[in-house]
Amino acid sequence: MMPPVARAQAQVLPGMGDGEMTASAERQLGDTIARQIFRDNDFLDDPVLVEYIQDIWQKLLAAARLRGELTPELDERFAWTILLGRDRDINAFALPGGYMGVNTGLIAVVGSRDEMATVLGHELSHITQRHISRILSRDARNMPLMVAAMVLGMLAAAKSNSRSGSDVGQAVMMGGQAAAMQNQLNFSRDMEREADRIGFGVMTQAGYAPQGAAAMFEKLQYASRLNDNGSYPYLRSHPLTTERIADMQGRAQLKPGADAAMPLVMDHAMIASRARVLSRPGVDVLRVWVQAAGTTEFAKGSPAQQAGMLYAAALSANELKDYGVARDMAARLRERTAGNAPAARLARLLAAEIELSAGQPARAGALLDAKARDRPEMMLSAQAAIAARNPAPMVGPLRDWVATHPRDATVWRTLGMLYTAQDEPLRAIRADAEANVAILDYVAARDRFKAAQDLMRRPGAGPVDHYEASIIDTRSREVDILVREQHAEEKKAQR
Structure with missing residues (x-):
């Protein structure tokens, strides 16, 4: 499904022209949505949960490549990024440009990795089969910008912790006016069946048990029979039909070992x-x-x-x-x-x-392996090092990590804290700038790079690391270009 923020942002997409949306245009839209999600207080980068989801996600991506579902063009152009949300609602949703949202509520109720792989494989298939671009190319030009603004307003009102009665009434009114758009942007039955079929192939190709798919469908079917108490938004965007249930049960039974207990x-x-x-x-x-x-x-x-x-x-x-x-x-x-x-x-x-x-970093450090390179243990070791005022051992590991994972904003910010603890303000500012780039906040990144350049030029600043200075100047110019491109896109959207 696409959540309301995605549906709203779809209306401010720069002109798509005729035919199906290009991969570049879809990625651009996805980046616009992701930028807003990164700013949301409910966006969650918990290393333990992210590691769990990423392990499944990467195996599914590898299987999709092997099966030819993920083309080289989409592989290169799309983000293929999971966005974890702190939300008790049981939901996952495909977003434009290779982004996918997953709620903590979904992780909390699935009974196995195989069940989670069923959901993620289904959503991945919506993306690889370009279902989102098909819908947006067909419908987006017919939806006025006013409706998008209404949906964004409804989201803002719904998330407010201190709404007045008039705010609530306005949110209800907005929701009613946007209801027709929901039906236009939900995936068609044919798209759901296609995502079921391809997603099942991808998850079993990745090594996940077919009975996981059957178990997940049984769970959804049970919730559907209870008429869903509202905690399963996934059911509203992916309504179960007898055809889908029968098809999935049939596919699962055809696989060896499908009758084994989970x-x-x-x-x-x-x-x-x-x-x-x-x-x-x-x-x-x-x-x-x-x-x-x-x-x-x-x-x-x-x-x-x-x-x-x-x-x-x-x-x-x-x-x-x-x-x-x-x-x-x-x-x-x-x-x-x-x-x-x-x-x-x-x-x-x-x-x-x-x-x-x-407040016991020494005890924490005794439980950890500072040489471990898995993200959860590395991050805890870095936090212990900062709290113990002994940052040096963890600078190298985090620096190596961001060299191969440049879009990891959390590690960049932690590295900045390590540099601060080492009294290296120039490197700390640059790390903070890179963290902003990773969350697509190019304006904030530009400001931080400018602050680093100002620090280098400040009288009495002392010796400057010319290698670091060169990196900062180069990245500053690159981010300036990104800021200008972003502003140009926004102006197009307003026309």
Whole structure:
């Protein structure tokens, strides 16, 4: 599906001309939407959850390339970026230009990586089959800019924490006027069937179990029978039909091993618990999850279920700043996960996270491997190094990471904090500028590069690293071009 912000932004797309939207134009639209999402307070870059999603996503992309679903042109031009949202609603949505939104609510309810791969494979197929561009090319020219403004206004009103009665009434009015647009931009039944078929092929090609697709469809079907209480926006944008259900059940049954049961895996149960807690369910719910680890329900649970409950209890206590309880739960979790390497790693990282929150960086550092190069452990090690005022060991690893992942804004900002702790202001400012480039905020990036140039020219600034100065000058010119192009696009959109 496309969420309201995407539908609204579609109306300010520069002229597409006749025929299907080009890949470049679709990427441009996707960047415009992503820029707004990056600024949203609910945008979440949690290294543990992002690592989980990225592992599945990269395998699906590789499978799509192997099957020929992802063409070299789209592979090069599109972003292929997951945008994680802190939202309890169970949803994932394809966006223009290779972006995809995933809610924490979805991670919290899927029972396996295979179920998650089913959803992501489906949405990926909407993108690779150019369903979004087909819809926008057909309909966008017929939708007035006023409707887009209404939808954006509705979003702003809905997200406000202090709406007045008139604001609410205006939001309802806007929603009613935009309802017709929803039907025009939802994917057609043919597109849904195509995404089901291709997505199933991609997820099984990637090595995920076909019964994961059947299990996910059963979950959606059950929610649909309950007439959906509103927590499944995915159902409203991807309505189930008897044809889709029968088709997926048939495909799953044709695959070897499709009848095998899908046991709950321990590390997945812990990831799902993390997603639930980070969705901000409220203090009362967090307290219930802490207490749940001492109930008879916990005692009756399988090892995987117990690990999930202990993880939720430890992280909930940490969110409540009850560090004593958090440590106790984390210790129980480490005992429960001993012998299961992926789960034991997650338990150890959580224990380090709790020590950092409690203001004990030395204890956190003792739990971490500073030489590890996986993103979650590297980021925790960097935070521990900053808090312990010993940044030097982590500068090199983060610098190497951004060399191969230049669009990782979070690592750029953390690297900037390491440079600040080392009293290297020029490098710190440049890292902050690069972080802004990564989130497509070119104006802010230009201002930071200019601040770096001003610092170099300041009287009494001391010796300047000419290599760093050359990089800053080059990047400043490149970002100036991006700012001008962005302004030109905005002017086109306003005509």
